[in-house]
Amino acid sequence: MDSQRILRDFFRKTWLAYVISIALHTVANIIHVNFPKVLGSFTDELKAGQLSMDGVARYSLTLLAIGVGFAAIGGVAQYLVMYTGRYFEFMNRRRLYAHFTGLGEKFYSKNGVGKLLSYFMNDVTAVRESISMGVNQTAGASILLVSTIVMLLLTDVPVYLVAACIFPLLLIPVIVVYFGPIIRARSLKVQEAIGAMTESAEEQFGGIRVTKKFAVEQTMRNRFGETVERIRERQLRLVRVSSLFQALIPFLGALSLIIAISFGGYLTITNRISLGSFVALTLYIRMLMNPLQQIGNVINVIQRARASFDRLNDLLGKQPDIREAENAVEVDFSRSGIELRRLSFAYEDGRDVLRDISLYVRPGATLGIVGRTGSGKTTLMKLLLRTYDPPEGTIFYGDTDVRSLTLANLRGGIAYVPQDGFLFSSTIRENIAFYKRDSELRDVEHAAKMAKVYDNIIEFPDKFETRLGERGVTLSGGQRQRTSLARGMIKDAPILILDDSVSAVDAVTETDIMETIREIREGKTTIIIAHRISALKHADEIVVLDEGEIVQRGTHESLLAEDGLYRTLHDIQEEGTRQHGTGN
Ligand SMILES: Nc1ncnc2c1ncn2[C@@H]1O[C@H](COP(=O)(O)OP(=O)(O)O)[C@@H](O)[C@H]1O
Ligand SMILES: [Mg+2]
Numbered sequence: 001m002d003s004q005r006i007l008r009d010f011f012r013k014t015w016l017a018y019v020i021s022i023a024l025h026t027v028a029n030i031i032h033v034n035f036p037k038v039l040g041s042f043t044d045e046l047k048a049g050q051l052s053m054d055g056v057a058r059y060s061l062t063l064l065a066i067g068v069g070f071a072a073i074g075g076v077a078q079y080l081v082m083y084t085g086r087y088f089e090f091m092n093r094r095r096l097y098a099h100f101t102g103l104g105e106k107f108y109s110k111n112g113v114g115k116l117l118s119y120f121m122n123d124v125t126a127v128r129e130s131i132s133m134g135v136n137q138t139a140g141a142s143i144l145l146v147s148t149i150v151m152l153l154l155t156d157v158p159v160y161l162v163a164a165c166i167f168p169l170l171l172i173p174v175i176v177v178y179f180g181p182i183i184r185a186r187s188l189k190v191q192e193a194i195g196a197m198t199e200s201a202e203e204q205f206g207g208i209r210v211t212k213k214f215a216v217e218q219t220m221r222n223r224f225g226e227t228v229e230r231i232r233e234r235q236l237r238l239v240r241v242s243s244l245f246q247a248l249i250p251f252l253g254a255l256s257l258i259i260a261i262s263f264g265g266y267l268t269i270t271n272r273i274s275l276g277s278f279v280a281l282t283l284y285i286r287m288l289m290n291p292l293q294q295i296g297n298v299i300n301v302i303q304r305a306r307a308s309f310d311r312l313n314d315l316l317g318k319q320p321d322i323r324e325a326e327n328a329v330e331v332d333f334s335r336s337g338i339e340l341r342r343l344s345f346a347y348e349d350g351r352d353v354l355r356d357i358s359l360y361v362r363p364g365a366t367l368g369i370v371g372r373t374g375s376g377k378t379t380l381m382k383l384l385l386r387t388y389d390p391p392e393g394t395i396f397y398g399d400t401d402v403r404s405l406t407l408a409n410l411r412g413g414i415a416y417v418p419q420d421g422f423l424f425s426s427t428i429r430e431n432i433a434f435y436k437r438d439s440e441l442r443d444v445e446h447a448a449k450m451a452k453v454y455d456n457i458i459e460f461p462d463k464f465e466t467r468l469g470e471r472g473v474t475l476s477g478g479q480r481q482r483t484s485l486a487r488g489m490i491k492d493a494p495i496l497i498l499d500d501s502v503s504a505v506d507a508v509t510e511t512d513i514m515e516t517i518r519e520i521r522e523g524k525t526t527i528i529i530a531h532r533i534s535a536l537k538h539a540d541e542i543v544v545l546d547e548g549e550i551v552q553r554g555t556h557e558s559l560l561a562e563d564g565l566y567r568t569l570h571d572i573q574e575e576g577t578r579q580h581g582t583g584n
Contacts, residue, residue, distance in 0.1 A: 006092065006127075006309070006312055006313055006316060009091075010087075010088055010091060010092075010131075013087075013091075014084045014087065014088075017080050017081070017083070017084045018081070018084065018135060020077075020080060021077045021078075021080040021081050021084075021135065021136075021139070022077075022135070022139045024073050024074070024076055024077035024080070025074065025077045025136070025139040025140050025143060026139075026143050027073050028069070028070050028073040028074035028077060028140075029070070029074070029140060029143040029144045029147060030143070030147055031066055031069040031070050031073070032066065032070040032074075032144065032287075033144060033147040033148055033151055033287075034066055034151075035063065035066050035067075035283070035287070036151075036279070036280040036281075036283035036284050036287060037151055037155070037280055038059065038062055038063060038066065039063070039279060039280065039283060040155070040274075040276035040277055040279050040280030040283075041276055042059045042276070043275055043276040043279045044274050044275060044276030047275050047276075074140070077136070077139075078136050081132050081135050081136050082132055082136075084132075085128045085129070085131055085132035086128070088124075088127070088128045088131060089124050089125065089128050092124050092127075092312070093120055093124055095316070096119055096120060096124070096312075096315070096316070097120075099315070099316055099318075100116065102320045103318065103320050103321075104320055104321045104322045104387060104388075105382070105387045105388065106321050106348075106388065107318065107321070112199040112202065112203070113199070113202050114195060114196075114197075114198030114199030114200070114201065114202045114203075115195050115198070115199055117198060117202075118191075118194065118195050118198055119311065119312065119315060122191065122194070122308065123308035123309075123311050123312050124308075124312070126301075126304060126305040126307075126308035126309075127305050127308050127309050127312065129301055129305065130298075130301045130302045130304070130305035130306075130309075133297070133298050133301050134298050134301070134302055137291070137294040137295065137297070137298045138295060138298055140291060140294075141291030141292065141294055141295050142295075144287070144288065144291050145288060145291065145292070148284045148287065148288055149162065149166070151280075151284065152280075152281065152284055155273075155277045155280060155281075156273050156274060156277050157264075157273055157277050157280075157281050158267075158272075158273075161260075161263060161264060161267065161273075161281070162281075164259050164263060165256050165259050165260045165263070165264075165281070165285055166256065166288075167256075167259075168252040168253075168255040168256045168259070169252060169253065169256055169288065169292055171252055172249055172252060172292055172295070172296060175245065175248050175249070175252075176245075176295075176296060176299045179241065179242075179244075179245040180299060180303045181303075182241050183238065183241055183242050183245065183300060183303050183304065184303040184304070184306060184307060186234065186237050186238040186241060187238055187303070187304045187307055188307040189234045189237070189238075190231065190234045190235050190238050191307055191308070191311075193227070193230045193231040193234050194231055196227055196230070197224075197227045197228060197231055200223070200224060200227050201224070204220055204224065242300060245296070245300065246293075246296065246297070246300070249292065249293050249296040250289065250293055252292075253285075253288070253289035253292060253293065254289075256285050256288075256289070257282065257285050257286065257289075260281050260282050260285045261282060264278050264281050264282065265278065321389070322386055322387070322388075322389060322407070324406055324407050325403060325404050325405075327404075328404060328405060328406040328407075328409075329400060329404055329405060329406070329409075330405065330406055330409040331397050331398050331400050331405065331409065331413075332398075332494075333397060333413035333414070333493070333494035333495050333525070334363065334364075334494040334524065334525075335363050335398070336363060336397040336398030336400075337360060337361055337362045337363050337397075337398065338359075338360070338361040338384065338395075338396070338397060338495070338525065339359070339360050339361075339395070339396040339397075340357050340358055340359040340360075340394060340395055340396075341358055341393065341394050341395075341396070342356050342357070342358055342394065343356070343357040343358070343380075343383070343390060343391070343394040343395060344356055344357070344391070344394075345379065345383060345388075345390060345391070347379075347388075352548055353376045353379050353548050354376045354379060354380060354383075354548045354549075355548045355549045356549065357380065357548075357549070357550055358550075359543065359550070361525060361527070361541070363525055364523045364524060364525055365525060365526075365540040365541070366518075366521065366525075366526045366527075366528065366538070366539045366540050366541075367526070367527045367528070367539055367540070367541055367542075367543070368527075368528050368529075368530070368535075368536030368537075368539030368541070368542035368543070369527065369528070369529045369530075369536075369542070369543055369544075369545060370529075370530065370531065370533065370536065370542065370543075370544050370545070370566065370569060371544060371545030371546055372531075372546065373531075375545040375546055375547060375548065376545055376547075376548040377499065377500075377529045377545055378418075378419075378499055378500075378529075380545075381416065381497055381499050381527070381529070383395060383402075384402070384414070384497070384527075385410070385411065385414060385416055385497075386402050386403070386405075386407070386410060389403065390402065390403070397410075397413075412493070413493055413494050413495055414493055414494075414495045414496075414497060415435075415488045415489075415491040415492070415493035415495070415496045415497065416488065416497045416499065417484055417485050417487070417488035417496075417497065417498050417499060417501040418484070418499050418500075418501070419481075419499055419500035419501060419503055421480065421481060421483070421484020421485070421487065421488075421501070422484075423468050423469070423475070423480055423483060423484065424468070424469065425467070425468060425469025426467065426468065426469075427462075427464065427465050427466060427467055427468070428457055428460075428463075428464050428465070428466050428468060428483060429441065429444050429464040429465060431468065431483060431487060432444045432447055432448060432464075432483060432486045432487050432490055433487075433490060434487050435487065435490065435491045436490070436491070439490060441464065443490060444464060444486075444490065445464070446490075447486040447487070447489045447490035448464075448483075448486045450486065450489050450513075450516050450517075450520060451482045451483070451485040451486035451489055451513065452482055452505075452509050452512055452513050452516075453479060453482035453483050453485075453486055456475075456479050456482075460473060477504040478504045478505045478506065478509075480504075481501060481502060481503070481504045481505060482502075482505060482509075482513075484501070485498070485501050485502070485513070488501070489520070494524060494525060495524075495525045495526070495527070496517075496521060496524065496525070496526045496527070497526075497527045497529075498517070498526070498527070498528045498529060498530070499529045500529050500530060500531065501529075502514075502530065502535060503530070503531060503532075507532070507534070510532065510534070510535055511534065514528075514534075514535050514536075514538075518538055531569075532573060533556075533566070533569055533570050533573055534573070536556075537556035538556070539555075539556070540555070541553060541554070541555065542554065542555065542556060542559060542566070544559070544564070544565050544566050546565055551564065551565060552564045552565060552566050
């Protein structure tokens with residue numbers, strides 16, 4: 001996606017609103033610019049003593065009409081732009097969300113939630129403000145500037161006087177060009193610091209229970225204090241330069257006014273311009289100061305928004321790292337074996353996490369995987385699901401490389417139950433029926449029964465409609481796992497992967513669950529990762545992973561007969577079971 005797209009799409013949809021708004025701004029300011037002129041001729045007539053009470057009333061009404069006309073028309077113009085600005089937010093928040101959902105795990109492992117949220121909140125808003133303010137104030141100010149000069153030239157004020165008065169104002173662009181980049185760089189630093197704070201707050205609130213248990217509140221407070229201090233320091237650096245910038249502009253306006261008063265005053269006393277023209281001149285200068293200051297503000301805001309704009313464009317330019325092949329195909333997973341051919345894999349740090357894995361699971365078979373934490377089991381599953389891309393020619397379903405499959409086919413064909421299944425803050429029913437929203441309650445209940453969480457659920461007052469999360473009940477670790485397991489079961493996919501999915505469940509319930517799984521997965525491919533050997537001893541084949549390599553493979557019986565890691569693990573667990581009865 002090219003980088004200007006974020007603006008192009010937006011203006012393509014909204015250009016008409018902007019054209020109308022600018023036209024209205026033009027009309028409003030042309031009305032407005034008559035104010036000093038009317039006041040000028042009022043002064044002249046007053047001085048000449050020609051003014052009756054009627055005349056005063058007429059002038060007052062004219063000025064009132066100018067005021068009302070400017071306010072009403074200018075107001076509509078502003079509203080139109082603001083309204084369109086909100087549409088910008090709406091459009092881009094949706095677009096960002098869609099884009100986020102396309103990005104893979106690699107992206108999320110590098111970007112914390114706080115940073116992602118700040119795209120939605122700060123950046124979109126900053127760009128919106130700069131567009132709205134930019135259009136409203138630049139349009140208003142530049143039209144006012146031009147028409148003021150024209151109006152002044154129509155009076156008897158000589159051109160050189162107009163030029164002398166306007167000159168200091170022309171220095172404004174120079175100052176802006178000087179300060180703009182400095183402000184921009186410092187504002188980027190502020191944004192970064194705020195991003196770091198949100199991220200750190202997010203994480204610390206999430207981990208507050210751990211913090212309390214270990215009584216390290218003071219350490220955490222200090223750490224957070226540093227983050228906040230950094231923001232303040234950077235904000236002050238920004239404020240120093242932007243205050244100077246904002247002060248210089250009104251100063252130049254005042255300088256113009258001084259020239260107008262001294263030089264214009266002299267011309268008036270010597271009768272070369274009328275008193276009315278002098279009054280009009282000072283009013284025009286005064287009138288220009290505000291819009292010119294606004295232009296300064298606009299440029300400030302735009303500079304600041306450019307940082308956000310760059311961040312948004314950067315983000316929208318990121319390609320999802322997992323992309324479907326051009327001629328992607330589909331396979332029938334219920335008839336396809338899973339084959340790994342000399343698969344080696346490393347994450348970005350380059351350290352081999354998997355080495356030379358070869359494996360075949362025939363359709364309908366059950367594979368068990370054991371291994372210590374960190375031996376690469378989950379990584380292997382992520383590659384099977386292609387949440388990370390495996391090297392070409394290493395993973396096949398039937399005869400098809402996983403990289404040639406459509407993503408829908410792949411993810412639809414496999415149900416993956418992770419160890420720490422995430423539950424959303426919605427009802428239990430919706431969480432279980434996550435994959436198929438319109439599942440019958442009957443099916444949801446059935447899945448819950450299979451995952452042995454049904455009895456827990458019906459004890460809640462709202463049963464399956466019980467809300468989870470921040471404003472609902474909190475499930476225990478084991479209940480969470482079993483709910484997540486039910487979610488995997490209801491999908492009833494041709495391939496089921498349980499990645500340490502019952503690790504937090506007690507041994508008796510685990511045995512029950514594994515028994516059920518054996519029944520319902522009869523004839524369907526199933527991969528079971530467990531650290532308890534009891535959970536996978538019925539598998540057709542068991543492989544033992546150690547430091548990314550397959551160190552043993554066979555059936556439960558054959559592995560027990562061998563001297564190796566499997567038997568060691570088995571003996572340790574048996575020992576534990578004998579000592580603690582049920583072994584949980
Ligand atoms: N996203 C990642 N980036 C870098 N290294 C990772 C990532 N995920 C896991 N690892 C590393 O890969 C190794 C295997 O992890 P994992 O597959 O989760 O093991 P297991 O599931 O067997 O406990 C570990 O050393 C872990 O630190
Ligand atoms: Mg794991």
